[in-house]
Amino acid sequence: MQTFLQYTILGLALGGAYFIAASGLVVTYTTSGIFNFAQGAIAMLAVFTYWQFRWGWGWPAPLALLMVLGILAPLLGAVLYQVVMKNLRGTSEVTKIIVSIGVMLGLQALATWVWNPTSSTPRQFQKFFGPNAFAHFGSLRVPWHIIISFIIAIAIAVGIRFLFVRTRSGVAMRAVVDDPELLQLNGGRPERLAMISWAGGSFLAALAGILIQPMIGSAMSAGALTLLVLDAFAAAMFGRLRSLPRTFMGALIIGLTTTYVVAYFPSKWTWSSSFRNSLPMIFLFIILLVLPQDRLRGATVLRLRERFRMPSIRTAWIAGLTMMIVVFCLKVIMAKTGVNTLTLALTFAIIALSLVLLTGFAGEINLAALSFGAIAVMVVYHFGISGTGTEARTTLWGILLAAVVTALVGALIALPALRLRGLYLALATMAFGVFISRMVLTERTEREIFGLKFTLFTSGQLSIPRPKIGPIDFNGEDAFLFLCAGLFVVIGIGMVYLRHSGYGRRLTAMKDSPAASATLGMSVVRLKLSIFMMSAAIAGIGGVMMAAQVGTVNSDRFDIFLSLALAMITVVGGIGYVSGALFAGIFLIAFIEALNLMLKKFAVDYSSLEAIFMFFISAVTVLPATIGITMGKNPSGAVSDIVEGMNKVKQ
Numbered sequence: 001m002q003t004f005l006q007y008t009i010l011g012l013a014l015g016g017a018y019f020i021a022a023s024g025l026v027v028t029y030t031t032s033g034i035f036n037f038a039q040g041a042i043a044m045l046a047v048f049t050y051w052q053f054r055w056g057w058g059w060p061a062p063l064a065l066l067m068v069l070g071i072l073a074p075l076l077g078a079v080l081y082q083v084v085m086k087n088l089r090g091t092s093e094v095t096k097i098i099v100s101i102g103v104m105l106g107l108q109a110l111a112t113w114v115w116n117p118t119s120s121t122p123r124q125f126q127k128f129f130g131p132n133a134f135a136h137f138g139s140l141r142v143p144w145h146i147i148i149s150f151i152i153a154i155a156i157a158v159g160i161r162f163l164f165v166r167t168r169s170g171v172a173m174r175a176v177v178d179d180p181e182l183l184q185l186n187g188g189r190p191e192r193l194a195m196i197s198w199a200g201g202s203f204l205a206a207l208a209g210i211l212i213q214p215m216i217g218s219a220m221s222a223g224a225l226t227l228l229v230l231d232a233f234a235a236a237m238f239g240r241l242r243s244l245p246r247t248f249m250g251a252l253i254i255g256l257t258t259t260y261v262v263a264y265f266p267s268k269w270t271w272s273s274s275f276r277n278s279l280p281m282i283f284l285f286i287i288l289l290v291l292p293q294d295r296l297r298g299a300t301v302l303r304l305r306e307r308f309r310m311p312s313i314r315t316a317w318i319a320g321l322t323m324m325i326v327v328f329c330l331k332v333i334m335a336k337t338g339v340n341t342l343t344l345a346l347t348f349a350i351i352a353l354s355l356v357l358l359t360g361f362a363g364e365i366n367l368a369a370l371s372f373g374a375i376a377v378m379v380v381y382h383f384g385i386s387g388t389g390t391e392a393r394t395t396l397w398g399i400l401l402a403a404v405v406t407a408l409v410g411a412l413i414a415l416p417a418l419r420l421r422g423l424y425l426a427l428a429t430m431a432f433g434v435f436i437s438r439m440v441l442t443e444r445t446e447r448e449i450f451g452l453k454f455t456l457f458t459s460g461q462l463s464i465p466r467p468k469i470g471p472i473d474f475n476g477e478d479a480f481l482f483l484c485a486g487l488f489v490v491i492g493i494g495m496v497y498l499r500h501s502g503y504g505r506r507l508t509a510m511k512d513s514p515a516a517s518a519t520l521g522m523s524v525v526r527l528k529l530s531i532f533m534m535s536a537a538i539a540g541i542g543g544v545m546m547a548a549q550v551g552t553v554n555s556d557r558f559d560i561f562l563s564l565a566l567a568m569i570t571v572v573g574g575i576g577y578v579s580g581a582l583f584a585g586i587f588l589i590a591f592i593e594a595l596n597l598m599l600k601k602f603a604v605d606y607s608s609l610e611a612i613f614m615f616f617i618s619a620v621t622v623l624p625a626t627i628g629i630t631m632g633k634n635p636s637g638a639v640s641d642i643v644e645g646m647n648k649v650k651q
Contacts, residue, residue, distance in 0.1 A: 373543020
C-alpha cells in the first residue's frame with residue numbers, strides 16, 4: 001500500500017507539471033491559433049538558465065526564480081510573438097508548424113552552444129528546499145517539491161479557467177484568434193493581447209520545466225528535456241486545446257500511468273523502461289485517433305500566401321541532365337572527403353523528396369521521415385545483405401523489400417490517421433517518430449516470439465554495405481555518388497510526371513479542397529493512403545542509401561530532431577518543388593559541413609583571430625533553425641525567390 005501511495009503522489013505531481021506545460025499550449029493556441037512546438041524547448045532553456053543562476057553563479061533560489069519566471073521567460077515569449085509568430089497570419093498550417101519547429105530547434109541549438117554537453121562540470125539540479133526536505137504523513141515521506149508542484153498545478157488550473165471565463169481580458173484573448181479585425185473594431189488590441197498570451201505561455205513552460213527536471217532525476221540534457229516536456233502535448237490534445245478541465249484530467253492520467261509502469265511492471269521485462277518513455281506519445285497517438293472527426297475543408301488556397309509553380313516535364317529532364325553534369329564536374333575537382341559529403345547530402349535529398357510528394361503535392365504532413373528510413377535500414381540489415389566482411393553488399397531485392405515494408409508501415413500509420421489533417425496529422429506523425437526513437441531503436445536485446453528469435457537494432461549499431469545491382473558494383477565512392485544522384489533525378493522526374501498526370505491533379509484538388517474532391521466522387525481515403533505509401537517507400541530508399549554511405553549507423557542517425565530539421569529545411573527550400581528537396585539535402589549536410597571546415601581553416605591560418613572564428617563555428621549550429629524561423633516572411637520558400645528573380649532577369 002505504501003508503494004502505491006508513493007507512486008500515486010509522484011504521478012499526480014508529474015501530471016500536474018505536464019498540465020502546467022499543456023496549459024501554456026492551450027493559452028497560446030487559444031489566443032493566436034498557433035500550436036507552439038517550441039514549448040518543450042522554452043522549458044529546457046529555462047531549466048538551464050535557472051541552473052546557471054542558482055548553482056552556476058550561486059544566486060538565492062527566490063532571486064533565480066524571479067529572474068527566470070518573472071522576467072526572462074515572459075520576455076522570451078513576447079519577443080517570439082512580436083518577431084516571429086505575428087508574421088504567420090495568412091500562411092498555411094504547414095508554414096506555422098515549421099516556423100514553430102524552427103524556434104524549437106534554434107533554442108535547443110542555443111542551449112547546446114552555451115551549456116556544452118561534453119563539459120566535465122557536473123550540472124546537478126535539486127528539488128526545492130534540497131534533496132532531504134520531506135513532509136511526513138505517518139510512515140509515508142513525500143518530498144516538498146512534489147507537494148508544491150501539485151499545489152501550483154491546481155492553482156494555475158483555477159486561475160486560467162477564471163481568466164478565460166470570468167474576465168473581460170480573457171474573453172478578448174479568445175476572440176483574438178476567431179476574428180481579430182472584429183475585436184479591434186470593438187476597442188480591443190489583438191496584437192497586444194496575443195503578445196501577452198505568448199508571454200504567459202512561455203512563463204508556464206518555464207515553470208513546468210523547473211518542476212519536472214528534479215522529478216526525473218537524470219542528468220540535464222537539452223534534447224531529453226525538450227522531449228520530456230513534449231509529452232505534455234498529449235494532455236493538451238486530450239482537452240482539444242480548449243478545455244482546461246479535460247487537459248488537467250489527461251495530464252494526471254499520463255502522469256499516473258507513467259509512474260505505475262515503473263512501480264508494477266516486472267523487472268525482468270527489459271523493455272519496460274522504453275515503454276514507459278514512449279507512453280505519452282502512445283497516448284498522444286490514441287487521443288488524436290479518437291477525437292471527433294474533423295470536417296472536410298472547403299477551398300482555402302485563396303487566403304494563403306504560398307504559391308508554387310510546377311515545372312514542365314521538359315524542364316524536369318533538362319534540370320536532371322544538368323544536375324548529373326554538375327555532379328560529374330564536382331566529382332572531378334573535389335577531394336574524397338568532399339565526394340563523401342556530397343553523397344550524404346544527396347541521400348538526405350532523396351528522403352526530402354518524400355516530403356515534397358506528401359506535403360508539397362498532397363498537403364499532408366509527415367514529421368518523422370527518418371523513422372521510415374530507420375525501418376528500411378533494419379529490413380536491409382536482416383534480409384537484404386549478401387556476402388560477409390569486405391565482400392558484403394546490399395542487394396537490389398533487399399532495397400526493394402525495404403521499400404515495400406516501409407510502404408506497408410506507411411499504410412498502417414496512414415489508416416488510423418486518414419481523417420486527420422494539418423496540426424493533428426503533424427502531431428500523429430511526430431508521435432510515431434518519437435515512438436520509433438524511444439521504443440524500437442532501443443530494442444537491442446534478443447527477443448523470441450513463437451519460437452522465432454530476433455533483434456531489431458542489434459548492439460545499437462547496424463552496418464549497411466553499399467549495393468551491388470547485377471554486375472555493377474557501387475562500392476566505390478564515385479560509383480555510389482552517381483547512384484545517389486541518379487536515384488534523385490529518376491525519382492524527381494517521376495514525381496514531375498506524376499504531378500502532371502490525372503492522379504497528380506487529383507492530389508492537388510484534395511490539397512486545395514477535400515470537400516470538393518469528395519463531392520466530385522474522388523476517393524479521398526484512397527488518395528491519402530496511396531500517397532502515404534509512396535512517400536514512405538521513398539523515405540525508406542533514401543534511408544538505406546544514407547546508411548550505406550555512412551557504413552555503420554546508430555540510433556542518432558534517425559533522431560526525431562533530425563527529421564524535424566529536414567522537414568523544416570525542405571519547407572524553407574520550397575516544399576512544392578523537387579529542387580526544394582535538393583536544397584534541403586545540400587544545405588543541411590554539405591553547406592553546413594563546408595562552412596564549418598572553412599571557419600576551422602581560418603581559425604588555424606589566422607591564429608590571432610581564433611576565438612572569433614570558434615565563436616562563428618558554434619553559431620553555425622543555430623543557422624538552420626534561424627533560417628526556418630524566417631519562413632513567415634517568405635512562406636513559398638527559397639526556390640520561389642530564385643525562380644521569380646530569374647523571370648525578372650529574362651524580362
